[in-house]
Amino acid sequence: MRLLAQLLSLLFRGTALMLGLVGAGMALVCLGGAFSDRLDAFTHAAPLWLAMAVGAVVLGGVCARGAERWVMVSLGGIGLLACTILMAPELWAAARFKPATVAQSDLKVVQFNVWHDNRSPEKSLAWILAQDADVVVIEEGAGESWPIVKALRANYPFASCGKGARCETWIFSRKKMIARGGATFEGPYLSAAWATLADAKGPFTVIGVHYTWPVPAGPQQAQGRKLARLASGFDRKSMILAGDFNSTPWSFTLKRQDETLGLRRWTRAMASWPAGRFSRIMAAPAPFLPIDHVYAGEQWRAVKVERGPAVGSDHRPIVVTFRRQ
DSSP states (O other): HHHHHHHHHHHHHHHHHHHHHHHHHHHHHHHHTTTHHHHHGGGGHHHHHHHHHHHHHHHHHOOOHHHHHHHHHHHHHHHHHHHHHHHHHHHHHHHHHHOOOOTTTTEEEEEEOOOTHHHHHHHHHHHHHHTOOOOOEEEESSSGGGGHHEEEEHSSEEESTTTTTTOEEEEEEESOOOEEEEEEEEOOEEEEEEEEETTOOOOOEEEEOOOOOOOOOSSHHHHHHHHHHHHSSSSSSGOOOEEOOOOOOHHHHHHHHHHHTOOOOOOOOOOEEEEEEEESSSSSOOOBBOOEEEEOOEEEEEEEEOOOOSSSSSOOEEEEEEEOO
C-alpha cells in the first residue's frame, strides 16, 4: 500500500512538472506572436496552455513538497500570467457587454458555417428558418450543406450569389440588395461575398468571409489584408461583417485585424468550434475556440449576442441583433 502511494505521488508530481513546463513554455512562446506570425499560430491554443498551467499549480501544490512544490507552482504561475496577458482583455470585454430589450425594428443577423460535411442539414435548416433573421451569412455552402442553400434561396427573396452559380460564402437577405459581389481582385484566395442592402435609414453593406486555417502562417494574414482592401470600398460606419475567421480573439493576428478594419467586434469570447461530432471519430461536448465573429460600424449597436446549438455543423451558429443609431 505504501509503495502504491509512492508511485501515485511520483505520477502526480511528474504530471505537474510536465504540465508546468509545457504550459509555461508554450504560453511564453505565444507572447512572441506579437512579432512573429509563426509563433502567433500557437496563441489559438491559449485555453489549453491555461489549463496546463492551472493543473501544474493544483497538482504541484497538493502533491509536492518543499523546493519541488515551489518549482511546479512557479512554472504554473508563469503560464497563468502569460495566458492572462493574452486572454484577459477579451474576457473583460465580454463581461462588460450589457444586452438590451429587442425591438421589432432591430436587425437580426445569423452567422453560420454550415460545414460541407454537415451531419444533419435538415436540422441546420430548421434552426436557421426558426430564427426568422433579416440577414443570414453562411460559409461552406456546398457538399452536404447544399440543400440548406437551396432552401434558403426559396425562403429569402435576395441572395448574394446569382442563380445557377455555386458559391462557398453566401448572404441571404429580406432587404433588397442594391448591389452584390465577392472578392474578385488579385491576391490570395478569399471566400467572400458582399451585398449592399436598402434600408429606411440609408443603405448599408454586409460582408461575409471565410478564412483558411492559421497554420501554416502567412495565408491567413494575407487574407486579412485582402479583406481590409475589400472593406475600404464601402462605408464602414454602416458596415456589418460576419464570417468564420478561423482565428481566436487572443491571437495577435485578430487583434491587428480589429484595429485595421476600424469596426467593433461584438462577438467576445464566444466559443463556436468544435460542435458536436466534428470528425468521423471525434465529438465535442462543448466548443472552446471563438473563431466565428461579427463586426459592425459605429452606426450599429448590438442589443443581443447569442450562440446557437449544435445542429449538424462542426460550428455553432452566432446570432447578433443590431439597432441602428
